[in-house]
Amino acid sequence: MTAKQRGRPRNAQADTAILEAARDLMAAEGYExxxxxxxxxxxxxxxxxxxxxxxxxxxxxxEAVMAGHLGIRAEDPPRTGDVAADLRDWLGQFFGQxxxxxxxxxxxxxxxxxxxxxxxxxxxxxxxxxxxxxxxLDLLRLGVEHGQFRTDLDIEATxxxxxxxxxxxxxxxxxAVLDTDAAGFLDLLLLGMTPRAxxxxxDR
Amino acid sequence: MTAKQRGRPRNAQADTAILEAARDLMAAEGYExxxxxxxxxxxxxxxxxxxxxxxxxxxxxxEAVMAGHLGIRAEDPPRTGDVAADLRDWLGQFFGQxxxxxxxxxxxxxxxxxxxxxxxxxxxxxxxxxxxxxxxLDLLRLGVEHGQFRTDLDIEATxxxxxxxxxxxxxxxxxAVLDTDAAGFLDLLLLGMTPRAxxxxxDR
Amino acid sequence: MTAKQRGRPRNAQADTAILEAARDLMAAEGYExxxxxxxxxxxxxxxxxxxxxxxxxxxxxxEAVMAGHLGIRAEDPPRTGDVAADLRDWLGQFFGQxxxxxxxxxxxxxxxxxxxxxxxxxxxxxxxxxxxxxxxLDLLRLGVEHGQFRTDLDIEATxxxxxxxxxxxxxxxxxAVLDTDAAGFLDLLLLGMTPRAxxxxxDR
Amino acid sequence: MTAKQRGRPRNAQADTAILEAARDLMAAEGYExxxxxxxxxxxxxxxxxxxxxxxxxxxxxxEAVMAGHLGIRAEDPPRTGDVAADLRDWLGQFFGQxxxxxxxxxxxxxxxxxxxxxxxxxxxxxxxxxxxxxxxLDLLRLGVEHGQFRTDLDIEATxxxxxxxxxxxxxxxxxAVLDTDAAGFLDLLLLGMTPRAxxxxxDR
DNA sequence: GGCTAATCGAGACGGTACGTCGCGTCTTATG
DNA sequence: CATAAGACGCGACGTACCGTCTCGATTAGCC
Numbered sequence: 083m084t085a086k087q088r089g090r091p092r093n094a095q096a097d098t099a100i101l102e103a104a105r106d107l108m109a110a111e112g113y114e115x116x117x118x119x120x121x122x123x124x125x126x127x128x129x130x131x132x133x134x135x136x137x138x139x140x141x142x143x144x145e146a147v148m149a150g151h152l153g154i155r156a157e158d159p160p161r162t163g164d165v166a167a168d169l170r171d172w173l174g175q176f177f178g179q180x181x182x183x184x185x186x187x188x189x190x191x192x193x194x195x196x197x198x199x200x201x202x203x204x205x206x207x208x209x210x211x212x213x214x215x216x217x218x219l220d221l222l223r224l225g226v227e228h229g230q231f232r233t234d235l236d237i238e239a240t241x242x243x244x245x246x247x248x249x250x251x252x253x254x255x256x257x258a259v260l261d262t263d264a265a266g267f268l269d270l271l272l273l274g275m276t277p278r279a280x281x282x283x284x285d286r
Numbered sequence: 287m288t289a290k291q292r293g294r295p296r297n298a299q300a301d302t303a304i305l306e307a308a309r310d311l312m313a314a315e316g317y318e319x320x321x322x323x324x325x326x327x328x329x330x331x332x333x334x335x336x337x338x339x340x341x342x343x344x345x346x347x348x349e350a351v352m353a354g355h356l357g358i359r360a361e362d363p364p365r366t367g368d369v370a371a372d373l374r375d376w377l378g379q380f381f382g383q384x385x386x387x388x389x390x391x392x393x394x395x396x397x398x399x400x401x402x403x404x405x406x407x408x409x410x411x412x413x414x415x416x417x418x419x420x421x422x423l424d425l426l427r428l429g430v431e432h433g434q435f436r437t438d439l440d441i442e443a444t445x446x447x448x449x450x451x452x453x454x455x456x457x458x459x460x461x462a463v464l465d466t467d468a469a470g471f472l473d474l475l476l477l478g479m480t481p482r483a484x485x486x487x488x489d490r
Numbered sequence: 491m492t493a494k495q496r497g498r499p500r501n502a503q504a505d506t507a508i509l510e511a512a513r514d515l516m517a518a519e520g521y522e523x524x525x526x527x528x529x530x531x532x533x534x535x536x537x538x539x540x541x542x543x544x545x546x547x548x549x550x551x552x553e554a555v556m557a558g559h560l561g562i563r564a565e566d567p568p569r570t571g572d573v574a575a576d577l578r579d580w581l582g583q584f585f586g587q588x589x590x591x592x593x594x595x596x597x598x599x600x601x602x603x604x605x606x607x608x609x610x611x612x613x614x615x616x617x618x619x620x621x622x623x624x625x626x627l628d629l630l631r632l633g634v635e636h637g638q639f640r641t642d643l644d645i646e647a648t649x650x651x652x653x654x655x656x657x658x659x660x661x662x663x664x665x666a667v668l669d670t671d672a673a674g675f676l677d678l679l680l681l682g683m684t685p686r687a688x689x690x691x692x693d694r
Numbered sequence: 695m696t697a698k699q700r701g702r703p704r705n706a707q708a709d710t711a712i713l714e715a716a717r718d719l720m721a722a723e724g725y726e727x728x729x730x731x732x733x734x735x736x737x738x739x740x741x742x743x744x745x746x747x748x749x750x751x752x753x754x755x756x757e758a759v760m761a762g763h764l765g766i767r768a769e770d771p772p773r774t775g776d777v778a779a780d781l782r783d784w785l786g787q788f789f790g791q792x793x794x795x796x797x798x799x800x801x802x803x804x805x806x807x808x809x810x811x812x813x814x815x816x817x818x819x820x821x822x823x824x825x826x827x828x829x830x831l832d833l834l835r836l837g838v839e840h841g842q843f844r845t846d847l848d849i850e851a852t853x854x855x856x857x858x859x860x861x862x863x864x865x866x867x868x869x870a871v872l873d874t875d876a877a878g879f880l881d882l883l884l885l886g887m888t889p890r891a892x893x894x895x896x897d898r
Numbered sequence: 899g900g901c902t903a904a905t906c907g908a909g910a911c912g913g914t915a916c917g918t919c920g921c922g923t924c925t926t927a928t929g
Numbered sequence: 930c931a932t933a934a935g936a937c938g939c940g941a942c943g944t945a946c947c948g949t950c951t952c953g954a955t956t957a958g959c960c
Contacts (some may be wrong), residue, residue, distance in 0.1 A: 086953075087908095087909095087952080087953085088366040088907070088908045088909070088952080088953080089907080089908035089909030089910065089951085089953095090908075090909055090910045090950065090951045090952050091909090091910075091951075091952060092909095092910065092911095093911075093951095096365055096910090097910085112401075113401060114401065114426070117940090117941060117942085118942075118943085119941060119942085120941095122912095124958065126912085127911085128298055128910095128911065128913060128914095129912095129913090129944090130910090130911080130912085130913090130943095130944085130945090131910075131911065131943095133943070133944085134910075134911095135375065137925075144951080145485075154308065163914075172914075190401045193397050193398075193401050193402070193457060194397075194398055194401035196457050196458070197317060197318060197394045197395070197397050197398035197401070197457065199412070202927045203457070203458070203459050204459040207458045211458075232477070234473075235474070236469075236470025236471070236473065237473065238470065239468075239470030239473075239474060240470075240474055242451055242454055242455060242471065243447055243450075243451045243474060243475075245454050246447070246450035246451035246452070246453055246454030246455065247446055247447045248449035248450070249450055249453060249454050249457070250446055250449050250450030250453050250454070251446060251450065253397060253400050253401065253407070253453070254400070254407070254411050254415075255296070255937090264443075265440075266440025266442065266443030266444075266923070267440070267443040267444075267446065267447055269438075269440065269443075269478070270439070270440065270443060270444055270447060270475070270478040271447075271478055272478070273436070273477065273478040273479075274473070274474040274475060274476070274477040274478025275474065275477075275478070275949080294929070294930050294931040294932075295930085295931075296930095296931065296932095297931075297932075298949095300931095321919085321920060321921085322920075322921075322922085323919085323920060323921085324920095326933095329932075331930060331932085332933045332934060332935085333921095333922080333923095333933095333934090333935090334922095334923085334924090334931090334932080334933085334934095335931080335933080337922070337923085337933065338931080357945085447934085491914080494959095495903095495957090495958085495960070496902070496903050496904070496957075496958055496959075497902080497903035497904025497905065497956080497957065497958080498903080498904050498905040498906075498955065498956040498957050499904080499905075499957065500904085500905065500906095501905075501906075504905095504906085518803055520809070522809060523810060525945085525947090526926090526946075526947075526948085527945085527946060528946095528948085530907095534907085535906085535907075536905095536906065536907045536908060537907095537908090537911085537947095537948080538905090538907085538908095538930070538948095538949085538950090539906065539907080540905085540906080541949085542905080588856035598808075598809045599809070601805050601806075601809050601865060602806055602809035603806075604802075604803050604805075604865050604866070605724075605725060605726065605803070605809070605865065606801045606805035606806075606860065607959075611865070611866070615866045616779060618747025619866075640885075641884070642881075642935060644877075644878025644879070644881065644882065646878065647878030647879040647881075647882060648877065648878075648882055649934090650859055650862055651858075651879055651882060651883075652863055653860045653862050654855070654858035654859035654860070655854055655855045655859065656858070656864030657858055657861060657862050657865070658854055658857050658858030658861050658862070659854060659858065661805060661808050661809065661815070661861070662808070662815070662819045673848075674848025674850065674851030675848070675851040675852075675854065675855055676851075677846075677848065677851075677886070678847070678848065678851060678852055678855060678883070678886040678887065679855075679882070679886060680886070681844070681885065681886040681887075682881070682882040682883060682884070682885040682887070683882065683885075683886070699926085699927085699934095699935095700926080700927075700928090700933070700934045700935070701925085701926065701927090701933075701934035701935030701936065702924065702925045702926050702934075702936045702937075703925075703926060703927095703935090703936075704935095704936065704937095705925095705936075708936090708937085718952055729914085729915060729916085730916075730917085730932075731913075731914085731915060731916080734913095736937095738937075738938085739937085740936095740937065740938045740939060740940090741916095741917080741918090741938095741939090742918080742919090742936090742937080742938085742939090743936075743937065743938075745917070745918085746937095843927095881959075899960100900932100900959100900960085901958100901959080901960080902957100902958090902959080902960100903956100903957085903958090903959105904955105904956090904957080904958105905954100905955080905956080905957095906953105906955070906956095907949090907952105907954090907955105908952085908953100908954100909950100909952090910949105910950080910951080910952095911943090911948105911949075911950070912938095912944105912948105912949095912950105913946100913947080913955080914946105914947080915944105915945090915947100916943105916944080916945075916946100917942105917943105917944095918942080918943095919939105919940105919941090919942075920939105920940095920941090920942100921938105921939080921940085921941100922937105922938105922939100922943100923936105923937075923938090924935100924936080924937070924938105924946090925934105925935090925936080925937095926933105926934085926935090926936095927932100927933100927934095928931105928932080928933090928934105929930100929931085929932075929933105
């Protein structure tokens with residue numbers, strides 16, 4: 083049993099104020115240009131109050147994503163019975179958000195926060211990719227069971243390919259790639275996933 | 287023709303000293319923790335000498351990659367006639383380097399440099415992805431001509447999927463993904479690329 | 491008469507713990523580097539408990555001096571009949587303590603506490619100089635009555651000269667002055683105080 | 695021979711701007727409430743530029759006093775031939791300035807700066823008391839030679855008594871002492887300094 | 899015994915200033 | 930002209946204390 087807390091308890095409103103300030107500044111300035119001082123000031127909070135909760139900017143961003151203040155949002159995947167169609171629809175939601183500057187800013191920020199390779203990166207990975215990743219893996223397993231996807235499909239690798247392509251398209255400059263819609267990628271993906279007569283084995 | 291330059295000519299040794307200093311610091315400290323001051327100091331050069339050549343840290347990194355001081359290196363793709371096998375071999379070289387900490391550091395640094403979304407990102411995109419991307423697109427076109435790949439294959443999307451997955455695997459923390467080898471992804475990719483009877487059309 | 495106090499009574503041990511903590515820290519760190527937080531921590535007391543009793547660091551020091559936890563201590567002045575000799579002996583006690591680092595630290599602290607010129611300075615002045623000052627003034631008046639000191643002696647100015655010289659010698663760095671003993675000053679003082687034939691008037 | 699200076703030389707205007715800013719803030723706010731940030735801001739200078747020159751607030755004040763930007767100013771002592779009268783006049787200039795709030799603020803600041811007892815105190819002592827002290831010692835020696843002062847006068851102790859009394863009167867709160875003029879002290883001092891028949895020896 | 903009230907240790911709070919670091923620019927003497 | 934050195938104004942960093950506040954717990958006097 084944990085010891086009874088002593089002293090003045092932390093103000094939960096400060097937590098949300100900080101996360102919301104981070105969310106707003108992230109959209110307005112971008113991750114690099116967002117400073118701890120600005121977060122504290124916008125949240126109406128002392129700097130120490132921020133540092134008491136999170137040790138770094140990256141950690142704040144991780145928490146903001148997790149708490150839903152920030153990030154790519156998507157409905158739960160549809161379950162119409164046609165798993166391939168469901169997957170295409172659902173992933174389309176993510177790729178569709180690449181047209182929104184704030185969503186792109188968030189993904190870039192997450193990448194920036196992850197680039198130091200420290201403990202923050204680990205946390206970010208889990209919190210950002212985690213929930214959606216699980217939903218995707220569920221859908222992939224369902225497709226394999228239904229016979230719509232290859233029985234030897236590497237579902238982890240498939241999920242990575244989706245996340246990676248999403249990340250890449252958010253990072254590269256708009257002029258280079260954003261006019262390319264997601265259809266080509268999703269075709270490629272789904273074709274790679276579906277079984278074909280006599281080819282399940284021996285293609286490697 | 288430009289007029290003959292006057293005054294003391296630039297010291298070409300300084301260029302390489304700076305790029306090598308950047309390469310070393312990138313590996314030792316990571317992109318974020320590498321500073322312009324440290325680069326200049328390690329290169330034994332004044333800060334002005336650095337700024338006279340490149341406007342930003344990102345630009346130095348871009349140049350270092352381009353000049354071969356830094357980055358993922360690969361041979362030219364093999365041309366055995368079996369384009370799918372060639373592609374798998376060649377891409378395998380890239381993914382194989384994810385086990386080398388310095389290569390991972392470089393990719394992370396490039397991502398970090400790209401995350402501000404400015405002009406640097408554009409330049410980095412071109413220089414980093416550029417040469418390899420062209421080689422890959424050539425290979426893809428060749429595969430389509432030979433009938434090994436789908437005629438309606440979106441080759442741009444395919445290249446993005448490769449680059450994105452490579453980037454993603456470099457960014458996510460080692461414990462999460464690096465033990466997964468690239469075979470699953472390459473299977474997925476090649477299966478998605480190859481034509482199948484009666485399915486080339488009408489699958490969307 | 492005030493109504494009997496309700497609620498939990500104050501803990502008298504806290505008072506002494508705080509004053510002793512202040513005394514120790516004053517000697518160890520000096521007035522400027524001694525913080526309210528450190529006093530509370532060393533006393534094993536909450537900060538509020540300190541502030542409930544004294545409004546400022548200066549007030550604590552004043553109280554500590556007054557309560558005898560801290561400061562220049564001296565016996566009551568001797569009364570042998572030779573007032574000049576008594577005064578010399580008694581003042582010698584004060585100057586003699588300038589060799590003790592803690593006494594010097596206390597005087598320095600008092601000066602520091604006084605330098606802001608606020609209400610604290612007033613209080614410190616009264617508490618620090620007060621009791622000894624009264625004793626000195628008594629001795630001076632006695633000397634005038636006995637005919638040992640000039641009848642027109644400005645006894646306030648004399649007391650100030652003593653206090654000031656003591657303060658000055660505590661403030662200036664040891665190497666500059668502490669090797670000078672007090673005899674020269676006391677000679678000067680006593681000669682200035684004693685009457686002389688035909689010079690009591692008209693010297694100004 | 696010292697090595698030829700390299701790099702951009704320091705801007706001498708910054709030195710004076712900082713000292714003048716310190717002087718103004720000292721008068722306006724007092725030593726304790728004057729901050730390094732405010733000094734830098736008022737001088738129109740970065741904080742680093744201040745720290746590059748002086749390691750502490752006390753050191754700045756010491757320099758400001760030395761450079762004449764700050765402090766008790768007095769003419770050179772008069773030399774009328776009557777050394778006692780000259781001394782009274784000259785010292786009266788110092789004591790007279792105790793009525794000016796800015797002069798009082800400066801003395802208080804110097805005391806505050808000295809109270810930490812570190813290297814700054816030593817420097818302050820030398821720079822503040824130094825020049826005037828030498829002039830005073832000269833005057834005292836002259837008086838001894840002329841037979842106006844006691845041959846066994848401890849001139850160091852005399853100078854300390856003057857400096858100490860001046861300091862003390864600046865530190866104690868106005869209500870307590872400033873209405874007392876300096877005449878009483880100067881009488882006391884001069885009487886203590888002048889020789890008298892048959893008393894030069896054997897008074898101790 | 900229940901109530902009210904003041905105190906206790908603990909520690910979070912909004913602030914201010916600290917002293918340091920790095921930015922990108924500038925200004926020198928030396929090539 | 931370019932160079933190495935390094936000062937410059939600026940702004941953010943993460944820390945230390947300020948004096949205040951808010952907890953649960955304690956300890957009294959009063960009904």
